[in-house]
Amino acid sequence: MQAFRVVLPSGTKYWTVVDEDYGVVQEADRFLRETRLARGRAESTTKAYAEGVSLFLRWCEATGRDWRTAAREMGLFMLWLKWTPGRGGKSASAVVPGPGSKPVRQEIRVNKVLTAVRMFLLHGVTERTVPGWVLEQIYEVGDTRDLPVAAQGESGGMRLRLRARHRVSEPETDIDRASDEEVVAMFKACRSARDRLTVLLLSRVGLRPGQVAGLHRSDPHLLMDARPLGCDLEGAHVHIVRRQNENGAWSKSKKPWAMPVDFLVVQAFDQYALERHERLPSGGSDFLLVNLFRPPYGDPVTTEAIGELCESLSRRAGLGRLVTPRMCRHAMASNIVDAGGTLDEVQALLGQKDPSSPRPYLHPSRARLRDAVERVPSPRLRVTEEGQ
Structure with a gap:
């Protein structure tokens, strides 16, 4: 699996996911095309999403998991992301980092991949190609009733809110400026x-x-x-x-x-x-x-x-x-x-x-x-x- 750039007849560009034979992965393509066309996101956003989704699908293929239900083992995917180099293939199903090994992907990169995967699976739940229970695997689902009154909105009705379950703590970095x-x-x-x-x-x-x-x-x-x-x-x-x-x-x-x-x-x-x-x-x-x-x-x-x-x-x-x-x-x-x-x-x-x-x-x-x-x-x- 890998990210692949697409240029539509209209001139609009976006990134999709293709398999080893350069066949388009339809579920990923629908998600990425909708992200670009219907939601008006940047081409660079679809590239980041496509790279993240391709890693997730590659891990599922290498470990024999169905991507629709693999969210229940997202922790293992995070471990794979941290230690598996490049396009590891099926030999990367078992990851055993040695003493003193340096992570292949840093925290910020892992979090970006996880964001792409969450959006991909959320789209699948919406399209009913992914079971609804997956939503509770990737998000903590709550409502707005525990929020302060000022933060509950003007409608007065109850609304659901989602908080990502899987996220790596990123080291704090100073935001520098040019003098x-x-x-x-x-x-x-x-x-x-x-x-x-x-x-x-x-x-x-x-x-x-x-x-x-x-x-x-x-x-x-x-x-x-x-x-x-x-x-x-x-x-x-x-x-x-x-x-x-x-x-x-x-x-x-x-x-x-x-x-x-x-x-x-x-x-x-x-x-x-x-x-x-x-x-x-x-x-x-x-x-x-x-x-x-x-x-x-x-x-x-x-x-x-x-x-x-x-x-x-x-x-x-x-x-x-x-x-x-x-x-x-x-x-x-x-x-x-x-x-x-x-x-x-x-x-x-x-x-x-x-x-x-x-x-x-x-x-x-x-x-x-x-x-x-x-x-x-x-x-x-x-x-x-x-x-x-």
Whole structure:
């Protein structure tokens, strides 16, 4: 069993599971196709699910278990996941780790696989291809009656809630951020206006790589008055919209939102527009960031290319460590807070739910969001002042 990428006639891409003869595993394919098409999840999500489900089905095949009822022995599957390397085949049915052996898969990887398996089996229960009792094997099933009144919802009716039974305790890791010095060094190491704009979109605007690669030329509204463009928002801003993009770029947030940008980002947009016109007078594709220096010229950059750019800039700038796009995003959020921004402002600016609650309760005004962005000084200025 293995994960396999599928491209539909419509151009939509998702991942499925195939057997050793590359025959599609129908039950897994229905689950993964529905995840992509009906639920609108990203292609990368179906890839993660397909990899997890393929491991589960491989374990069932290797140990002679029926995948529909194997959930009653999920603990053995977790042991197999931890110690069985690669595509172990049928010889991996008995796992005996020796003294001093290192786990093949770390806790975070095991938990991701278990999440995929739970979703797969839950889909099977819904479709009635998996016995209903399996639900109690993978979830602790309860209701909302024991919750505080404020958390029971407005309907007043009883609702079921599910809590995963099988989960490995993950070691706590510090969430790091890129420092202003690192961002400035990466910015200086850029060799094109396009790369400088990319660094600012990551570290100054706080976009995810998929959101940066998915921007279209119509998304930035850099005029103070955007009404001629059919937009009633004031000031320079960028619209973040989830789309089915040909380069696979995907915005994690389902809800579109507009992100205010400051003069540094506007200048970077202007410089990139001149560079793009010089390199591609015909314009290229409708995507904002495109290939300018290697073929296929004019094609959109990919999410992977943005990660590779950060790796290259980190090395070229001599930072001594890899500064990732996620660290740049954390830098943006931290700078907003350091400049006096509030949690709800960060929440709205990053296009995410309140990190301390399952639903956002605070809604900052657009004017306050713009003020939050304008309060953050130039990273170059911050570095200069701190060096004096």
